[in-house]
Amino acid sequence: MxxxxxxxxxxxxxxxxxxxxxxxxxxxxxxxxxxxxxxxxxxxxxxxxxxxxxxxxxxxxxxxxxxxxxxxxxxxxxxxxxxxxxxxxxxxxxxxxxxxxxxxxxxxxxxxxxxxxxxxxxxxxxxxxxxxxxxxxxxxxxxxxxxxxxxxxxxxxxxxxxxxxxxxxxxxREPGFEDKAREAVRKLGSKRARLYAELRTRFQQEGDGEALEQAKALLEETQNLTLGDRERLYGYLEGGGKMILAEPEAxxxxxxRMPGLDGQKMSKSYANTIYLREGDESVTRKIRTMQTDPARARRADPGDPEKCPVWQFHVIYSDDSTRAWVQEGCRSASIGCVECKQPVIDGVLKEQAVLRERAMPYVExxxxxxxxxxxxxxxxxxxxxxxxxxxxxxxxxxxx
Missing domain, CATH: 3.40.50.620 (HUPs)
Structure with missing residues (x-):
């Protein structure tokens, strides 16, 4: 395939x-x-x-x-x-x-x-x-x-x-393109050549898009074609010349969306990043000093996780039970922001440890x-x- x-x-x-x-x-x-x-x-x-x-x-x-x-x-x-x-x-x-x-x-x-x-x-x-x-x-x-x-x-x-x-x-439009294309069709073998010809006719005469896709799939599955013949057959199929450059798909x-430390998109230009393979102390300090929901000016004030940059980290790094604990604890003020940040710190440090370990042979x-x-x-x-x-x-x- x-x-x-x-x-x-x-x-x-x-x-x-x-x-x-x-x-x-x-x-x-x-x-x-x-x-x-x-x-x-x-x-x-x-x-x-x-x-x-x-x-x-x-x-x-x-x-x-x-x-x-x-x-x-x-x-x-x-x-x-x-x-x-x-x-x-x-x-x-x-x-x-x-x-x-x-x-x-x-x-x-x-x-x-x-x-x-x-x-x-x-x-x-x-x-x-x-x-x-x-x-x-x-x-x-x-x-x-x-x-x-x-x-x-x-x-x-x-x-x-x-x-x-x-x-x-x-x-x-290479010289003798039609002849070369017909010769390439013969190389498909009689059964595939017949099917290719039928699908080409359906596409060119009736605009049948499905026939075009089937013909392309047929060419993709054929192993014994040179690259030049394959491109000729693609071009011949669509009524053009040899397809020298292939059209890519997005x-x-x-x-x-990985948030930065301030809730905006993480970007060097915003100075809100955590780098891959950053030291544990630096990562811990950055997350501990992250802004939180402005409504939680005091420990006893209830907050809204959706308005807090830390919550966006929980979406990526925490499991369902931890996210439920954050939602309930923040809205009822039963947990503080320092407590809320700890699972994020743990999750990021765990990820960083794996990255640093993989990088070690190349650093050394x-x-x-x-x-x-x-x-x-x-x-x-x-x-x-x-x-x-x-x-x-x-x-x-x-x-x-």
């Missing part, structure tokens, strides 16, 4: 915190169990907003990957690599920039949003405008099928789909991390080179 390829990256702009762990890394660990996954250090992306402080990026790369490994990301199951060590990303970005309309980049919602949020930085740069296209190149170079994202990133995946569609329309991730021997990334970069680069061969040939740049 065909397993869909998943790609995701993270920018190295400082230490990772519990928001990254619950929002992204736990999901990566689940995905690596069922899909071929590529997880990359997006160091070029970090330069789009931190171009004036590159030292932060350099210092963060290795620590960030140790955090990934501490969270359970497994280099035996997933490919871990650094974006800038695979220069084909930059080549594909450059070539896509030749045919990407300027308006497509200017309308990406995060373009103006980030400029407003980071008003202290000069983001009127070519790199910042083009970073969604670099993201598209990151995805398309690996022909990734699924990209795990939150709601705010869905427009980036949609842009990538439009870029792939435009590229295939402009450059997917894989919407359900993640608990940094060479292990470098070796993991060197192997991952080599594997990723082989995939990227395959795509670039097809892209150069389609754009008339192979000069073979």
């Amino acid at each position: 065909y397993a869909e390829r998943v790609l995701s990256g993270m920018r190295p702009t400082g230490r990772l915190h519990l928001g990254h762990y619950h929002g992204v890394l736990k999901n990566w660990v689940k995905l690596q169990e069922v899909h071929p996954c590529l997880f990359f250090v997006a160091d070029w992306h970090a330069l789009t907003t931190n171009y004036d402080t590159p030292q932060v990026i350099e210092d963060s790369v290795w620590d960030m990957v140790v955090d990934w490994l501490a969270a359970g990301v497994d280099p035996a199951q997933a490919t871990l690599f650094i974006q800038s060590r695979v220069p084909e990303h930059a080549e594909l970005h450059l070539l896509l920039s030749m045919m990407c309309p300027l308006g497509w980049l200017e309308r990406v919602p995060t373009y103006k949003d980030q400029q407003e949020k980071l008003a202290g930085k000069d983001l009127s740069t070519y790199g910042f405008l083009g970073y969604p296209l670099l993201q598209s190149a990151d995805i398309l170079i690996y022909r990734a099928d699924q990209v795990p994202v939150g709601e705010d990133q869905v427009p980036h995946v949609e842009l990538t789909r439009e870029i792939a569609r435009r590229f295939n329309h402009l450059y997917g 894989l919407l991730t359900e993640a608990p 021997d940094p060479g292990l991390v470098r070796n993991i990334l060197a192997d991952g970069c080599e594997r990723a680069r082989k995939l990227a080179q395959e795509t670039m061969r097809d892209v150069r040939e389609a754009m008339g740049l192979s000069y073979g």
